[in-house]
Amino acid sequence: MRRRVSVVVAVAVLTVAGWSAGERSVVAEAQGTPNASVAPSPAPATMEVKIDNFSFGPTTITVAVGTTVTWTNRDDIPHTVVSTAGVFKSKVLDTDEKFSFTFSKVGTFAYFCSVHPKMTGTVVVQ
Amino acid sequence: MFEKKKDEILHDHNHDGVDRRGFLKCMAWAGTGALCVMQGGVLKSYAMSRIAEMNLADLGGELSFAQISDSHMGFNKAANTDVAGTLKVAIDKINALPVAPEFLLHTGDISHLSKPEEFDAVAQILQSAKAKDVFYVPGEHDVLNDDGKQYLERYGKGSKGNGWYSFDKKGVHIVGLVNVMNLKAGGLGTLGSEQLEWLADDLKALKSSTPIVVFAHIPLWSVYPEWGWGTEDSAQALGYLKKFGSVTVLNGHIHQTMQKVEGNVTFHTACSTAFPQPAPGTAPSPGPMKVPAEQLRSVLGITDVNFVRGQHALAVVDSSLA
Numbered sequence: 001m002r003r004r005v006s007v008v009v010a011v012a013v014l015t016v017a018g019w020s021a022g023e024r025s026v027v028a029e030a031q032g033t034p035n036a037s038v039a040p041s042p043a044p045a046t047m048e049v050k051i052d053n054f055s056f057g058p059t060t061i062t063v064a065v066g067t068t069v070t071w072t073n074r075d076d077i078p079h080t081v082v083s084t085a086g087v088f089k090s091k092v093l094d095t096d097e098k099f100s101f102t103f104s105k106v107g108t109f110a111y112f113c114s115v116h117p118k119m120t121g122t123v124v125v126q
Numbered sequence: 127m128f129e130k131k132k133d134e135i136l137h138d139h140n141h142d143g144v145d146r147r148g149f150l151k152c153m154a155w156a157g158t159g160a161l162c163v164m165q166g167g168v169l170k171s172y173a174m175s176r177i178a179e180m181n182l183a184d185l186g187g188e189l190s191f192a193q194i195s196d197s198h199m200g201f202n203k204a205a206n207t208d209v210a211g212t213l214k215v216a217i218d219k220i221n222a223l224p225v226a227p228e229f230l231l232h233t234g235d236i237s238h239l240s241k242p243e244e245f246d247a248v249a250q251i252l253q254s255a256k257a258k259d260v261f262y263v264p265g266e267h268d269v270l271n272d273d274g275k276q277y278l279e280r281y282g283k284g285s286k287g288n289g290w291y292s293f294d295k296k297g298v299h300i301v302g303l304v305n306v307m308n309l310k311a312g313g314l315g316t317l318g319s320e321q322l323e324w325l326a327d328d329l330k331a332l333k334s335s336t337p338i339v340v341f342a343h344i345p346l347w348s349v350y351p352e353w354g355w356g357t358e359d360s361a362q363a364l365g366y367l368k369k370f371g372s373v374t375v376l377n378g379h380i381h382q383t384m385q386k387v388e389g390n391v392t393f394h395t396a397c398s399t400a401f402p403q404p405a406p407g408t409a410p411s412p413g414p415m416k417v418p419a420e421q422l423r424s425v426l427g428i429t430d431v432n433f434v435r436g437q438h439a440l441a442v443v444d445s446s447l448a
Contacts, residue, residue, distance in 0.1 A: 054413060055411070076203040076205070076414055080270070084311045092239060092240070092270040092271055111311075115267070115270065115309075116354060117309040117312060117313045117354060118312060118313075
């Protein structure tokens with residue numbers, strides 16, 4: 001009787017030990033894997049451009065590849081954000097409406113407001 | 127400053143019966159509600175307050191129409207939270223003009239965001255106009271999101287291209303032009319080669335004595351390029367109009383009255399029925415200009431145009447809503 005009990009206990013201990021080890025290894029794995037938020041290369045960054053007083057501010061911005069730029073219209077008149085090369089085009093933005101575009105390629109992207117074409121801006125992607 | 131006594135020809139340099147200085151003085155009075163009429167080679171002005179007493183038909187007026195502009199239906203910011211209300215006031219004012227206009231011209235920015243309900247609201251308000259014929263040209267606010275498809279569906283019947291057309295009324299040839307499509311970055315309004323070719327052809331067979339009226343949204347002369355207030359290729363259009371003895375250009379877009387006389391061409395911009403904009407260069411940008419509520423109606427307005435048969439220029443008269 002005693003022997004059977006000890007075998008059962010031994011199995012239980014081994015199982016517990018195995019389970020603990022497994023958990024530890026999982027934790028070790030989690031700590032060991034490079035996490036995106038602490039990586040040295042540029043993460044999904046964002047950049048804001050404010051539209052106000054018939055102008056884009058800042059007029060020229062420089063961002064890293066993969067950056068998402070968000071334009072917000074703070075003017076009391078609707079505007080649009082249209083790339084001159086046809087790369088991106090927003091619908092008309094009334095006050096407080098936004099438009100976002102993620103720049104996945106390097107280059108210089110001139111854009112303007114198709115309603116008020118004197119309003120121009122540039123996104124430089126490096 | 128305005129000498130009401132001197133309202134007849136003083137100098138006839140071009141021997142055509144038109145005193146340029148007198149005409150310009152008359153046009154300046156127009157802002158206060160004066161009527162300038164050419165009759166028998168003499169340019170006379172009449173205060174609007176006197177018009178009610180006279181019978182304008184006695185003056186020989188033959189064609190009368192009114193221009194409204196920039197109703198921006200759907201705009202609801204501080205500069206005017208009730209653009210439908212001020213449009214109604216404008217229509218009431220037109221209905222009360224001493225000489226009933228035969229038709230209306232709307233020089234664009236009918237809607238604010240090209241929304242169907244905005245166009246519908248304007249149509250509803252215009253039903254109360256006594257003049258049932260309304261002729262439109264689009265503003266940049268009317269062709270958002272869909273390259274002007276909806277504008278053409280509603281207003282483009284009988285027009286060519288992006289909505290240009292012409293028609294005749296009592297011997298006056300009236301041309302509607304579109305200069306708000308295909309705008310280029312950093313640019314001004316544009317007519318485009320297809321429209322210019324059509325215009326040349328449209329004017330070809332007309333006698334030089336035919337009075338011409340051209341209406342388009344963005345000014346066809348260089349009012350203030352820094353704010354986009356001009357049309358890149360209007361010089362070509364004006365070249366085709368050079369042969370005519372009387373050309374009247376009616377525009378909107380800048381939400382204030384402005385006029386210029388150049389040779390036989392009179393350029394005129396109308397007030398908006400929705401909100402005013404600052405004078406060129408007097409503000410950081412050409413956005414809606416807020417004025418004290420009690421002053422709003424005094425900076426909005428309509429334009430009354432009268433053609434006197436056989437005379438040189440059309441009489442163009444602005445009046446504010448208050």
